[in-house]
Amino acid sequence: MGITEPQGGTIHGIAVVPPGLEQPAAQELADLGCGGVAPLRRAVRFDTDLGGLYRLHLQARLPFRLLRQLASFPCRGRDDLYSGVQQALDWATWLPPSATFRVDVSGTAPGLNHSHYSALQVKNAVVDLQRQRWGQRSSIDLDSPDLSLHLHLGGGLASLSVDGSGSSLHRRGYRAAMGLAPLKENLAAGLIALTGWGGRVPLADPLCGSGTLLIEAARAALGRAPGLGPDGPRPFALQRWPDFQPDLWQQQVEAAAALARDRLPDGQPLAPVLGMEQDPAVLGQARCNAEAAGVAGWIQLRGGDCRDFVPPEQPGVLVCNPPYGERLGEAEALESLYADLGRMVKERCSGWSLWLLSGNPELTGALRMKASRRIPVSNGGIDCRWLHYAIR
Template sequence: MGRENRISAVAVLPQGLENAGCEELQALGAHDVRPLRRAAAFQADMACLYRLHLQARLPFRLLRQMARFPCQGRDDLYDGIRRALNWERWLHPSMTFRVDVTGTAPGLNHSHYSALQVKNALVDQQRDLWGERSSVDLDDPDLSLQVHLGRGDAVLSLDGSGGSLHRRGYRAAMGAAPLKENLAAGLIRLTEWDGSTPLVDPCCGSGILLIEAALTALQQAPGLGRQFALEGWADFDQQLWQRECDRARTRQREPHTLPPIVGFEQDPDIADQARDNIRAAGLEACITIRTGDFLDQSLPESPGVLVCNPPYGHRIGDEQQLEALYRDLGTYAKQNAAGWQLWLLSGNRSLTGALRLKASKRIPVSNGGIDCRWLHYGLRAPSSEQAATP
C-alpha cells in the first residue's frame, strides 16, 4: 500500500472487543492498527476500506477521516468545516446529509449544538455556491458526516455504512434482551471455534450466537447484498467495489461442510423466532433448533463448544428462578459435556456462582450497557480410573 494512497480510518467497536477488532482488521488487510476505547484506528487503501465494509463482522461503523484542523471554539469549527472538503464535489444541494459530533472543545460542550454549527457551515457554503441547500435526513442520508472534537483539533470523517453494520438483515425476530450481531460475532471469535467441531447453545433465544458462528465459519460476508453510503461518495470506484464484492463471494464455503450446530430453547414462540432468523439468514441446512428444556436434550457425540447467553436478571427473569437455571446449566455441563469447552456471557456474578464451575478466562465486555464477562470453562473429561468405576 503506497503512502500516497493511504486512508486514515477508525472502526467503532463493541466495548471489550477492541483487541479482537484489531485482529480482524489486520486479517482483512488494514495497516498500523491500534486499539482505542470502543474503537480501533487503522490505515488502509480504498480497496481495503471497501473490503472491510463487506467482510468485517465486529465494527458498528467504519469512519474514513477526510480532514483535521485546529479547533478552539465555535468559529474555528465553522470556518474549518467550510474549508475541510471541496463541498462543491461532495455535497450537492440535491443530496441529503446528517451530522454527528462526539467530544468537546471550548464553548462546544453539547453534541447537538456542535452538530448545528457544522450544519450551518455546510448549508451557508451551499447557498454561496448554488443559492440553495441540502436537507437534513437523520434516517437515510446520502452523506453521513462525523466530527470528533478533542485535544485542540476537529477531525471530519465520512461514515461509509449508511446505518450500523451490526444490522445484517436477517433479524426480523428478536428476543426480550437481544444480543447485537457484531457482539455475538466477536464473542464467537474469542472462543476460537473454527467450524470443525460441534457448537451448541443450550439457551439459544433467537439464535444469534449460532447464526453468527455459522456465517463466520462459512465465510459469508455480512455486507454482501446491502446498500452502503460509500456508494454515493464523490470518489466511489465502481470497478474496485465490484472486484471486492466478487472477492468476498469466492471465499464462501458450502453449508454441508459444517459440523452439527444446535440450539435448545424452552419457549416454543422464541424457538420459532430463532427458526425464522435462521431461515432469513439462509442457514436452515446448518443450524437445528430443538424446542424444550436443555436438561432433556442430548449433545452431539464428539466434543465441541457450548456457548450461552442466559438471562442475568437485568431485563428478564426472576433472580431465584434464574439461580435454579444456572445451577441446572452447571450440572448439565458437568454430566453431559465432559471434554467440551463452555463459554457463557454473564452480567450477574452471583448467578454465575450457581454454576459451581471455575472459570479459566474472564473477558470484560459490554452488552447493551451492562458490564458483562465472557467466561470460559474447560469441562474436563473423567479420568480413565473414574470412567472404569462401576
C-alpha cells in the same frame, strides 16, 4: 489553518465497535488487509485504500460503522471549528445543495462540550458556506442522508469523517424474527471470535433463543460475508460518495461472494452446530433466522429444556447468553436455572469449554464454577462479562 488530508490514495479510517471487542476487531481488520491497525476505546484505527474500504464494508463482522477520515485540523474552540469545517472539504463535490446530510459528533474541545451543540456548529458552517456560494443549502435528513458526516474532537484537533455504512453494519438482514432480548449480530460474531471456535469441533448453545450466536458462528466458518444477502450486497452510504468506483466495488462484491462455501477451507465438513430452545415461538424464530441467513442446513435446532441437553460425544464449545434477571421476581427462578445449567455441564460435558455471557454476577455464582477468563463487554448498555469455563 493547517488542514491535513490523507495522501497518496491512503484512507485513514475508524471502525466503531462494541465495547470490549476492540482487540478481536483489530485482528479482523488486520486479517482483511488493513495497515496501521490500533485499538482505541470502542473503536479501531486503520489504514487502507478505497478497494480495502469496500472490502471491509462487505466482509468485516465486528464493526457497527466504518468512518473514512477526509480532513483533520487544529480546533481549540467554536471559531476554529466553524472556519475549519468550511475549509476541510471540497463541499461542491461532497455536498451540493441538492444533497441531504446529517452530523454526528464525539469528543470535546474548549467551549464544545455538548455533541448536539457541536453538531449544530458543523451544520451552520456547511449551510452558511452553501448559501454564500450558491444561494441555497442542503437539508438535514437524520434517517437516510446522502452524506453522513462524523466529527471527532480531542487533543486539540478536529477530525472530519464520512460514514460509509448507512444503517448500522450489525443489521445483516436475516433477522426479521427476534426474541425478547436480541444479541446484536456483530457482538455475537465477536464473542464467537473470542472463543477461537473455527468449525472443527462441535458448537452448542443449550439456551439458543433466536439463534444469533450459532448463526454468526456458522456464517463465519462457511465464509458468508456479512454485507451480502441472498440478493446481493445491502445498500451502503459509500455508494453515494462522489468518488465511488462501481467497477472496483463490483470486484469486491464478487470477491466476497466467492468466499462462500459449504465446507471448511480445508474441505473438511463443518462440525455439528446444535441449539436448544424451550419456547416454541422463539425456536420458530431461530429456524426462520437460520433459513434467511443461508445456514439452516448446518444448524440443528431442537425444542427442549437446557437441563435435558445431551452433547455430542466429541468435546467442543458451549456458548450461551442466559437471562440476566432484569425484571422483578425473576431472580429466584433464574438462580435455579443457572444452578441446573452448571450441574448439567459438569455431569455431561466433561472436556468441553463453556463460554457464558453474564450480566448478573450473583446469578453466575449459582453455576458453582470458577471462570478461567472474564472478558468485559457491553450488551445493549448492560455491563457484562464473557466468561470462560474449562469443564473437567
